[in-house]
Amino acid sequence: KAGVTQTPRYLIKTRGQQVTLSCSPISGHRSVSWYQQTPGQGLQFLFEYFSETQRNKGNFPGRFSGRQFSNSRSEMNVSTLELGDSALYLCASSLSLAGGGNTQYFGPGTRLTVL
Amino acid sequence: KNQVEQSPQSLIILEGKNCTLQCNYTVSPFSNLRWYKQDTGRGPVSLTIMTFSENTKSNGRYTATLDADTKQSSLHITASQLSDSASYICVVSGRDSNYQLIWGAGTKLIIKP
Numbered sequence: 473k474a475g476v477t478q479t480p481r482y483l484i485k486t487r488g489q490q491v492t493l494s495c496s497p498i499s500g501h502r503s504v505s506w507y508q509q510t511p512g513q514g515l516q517f518l519f520e521y522f523s524e525t526q527r528n529k530g531n532f533p534g535r536f537s538g539r540q541f542s543n544s545r546s547e548m549n550v551s552t553l554e555l556g557d558s559a560l561y562l563c564a565s566s567l568s569l570a571g572g573g574n575t576q577y578f579g580p581g582t583r584l585t586v587l
Numbered sequence: 588k589n590q591v592e593q594s595p596q597s598l599i600i601l602e603g604k605n606c607t608l609q610c611n612y613t614v615s616p617f618s619n620l621r622w623y624k625q626d627t628g629r630g631p632v633s634l635t636i637m638t639f640s641e642n643t644k645s646n647g648r649y650t651a652t653l654d655a656d657t658k659q660s661s662l663h664i665t666a667s668q669l670s671d672s673a674s675y676i677c678v679v680s681g682r683d684s685n686y687q688l689i690w691g692a693g694t695k696l697i698i699k700p
Contacts (some may be wrong), residue, residue: 476630505688514676517690520685520687527685563628571619571680571686573630576631577633580630581629
């Protein structure tokens with residue numbers, strides 16, 4: 473069974489631009505969560521989608537948004553990029569809501585650099 | 588406020604030695620607690636998931652314990668190997684309507700030969 477895939481793996485953008493990251497979950501998984509990890513820091517939760525609905529949201533500004541499609545694939549968008557948005561963005565999938573005892577499987581991440 | 592605190596922040600031990608990492612939480616009502624291992628630059632990998640009725644769970648050389656009364660958990664690593672060098676993260680789920688996960692900051696473990 474294929475794991476969680478994220479595209480692109482690396483991305484370089486300049487301040488003020490916007491970016492869209494993509495995540496394909498493991499087949500049959502209906503929940504996708506997104507996290508931001510800056511160098512030397514822990515994972516910061518962005519949001520979780522289940523059955524195309526945002527079920528949980530972290531404390532990030534409205535520049536960070538996401539969506540989930542009917543095939544469970546998810547995208548996250550960051551508008552008006554700032555230098556501080558440079559980070560590793562991780563996506564994780566699970567059968568149902570991650571916190572309900574379901575194992576999360578993480579993708580390799582997208583490393584975003586904002587210049 | 589729901590919080591998860593881990594200690595120590597970092598730990599260095601010699602290969603072959605045992606170690607124990609600690610996790611205290613204030614999440615209530617509690618649903619489950621999990622431990623993840625994260626290698627540098629990679630996504631976390633789940634080690635164990637425990638509900639309130641489970642007080643110990645093993646995964647190879649990793650053994651997690653849970654005391655739901657004192658809201659404490661520990662992860663014990665036996666006979667450490669160089670490949671155990673990683674960050675270990677404790678994550679707690681609250682039993683609210685959406686089971687949001689509360690992430691600890693992690694313990695960075697370094698195994699020296």
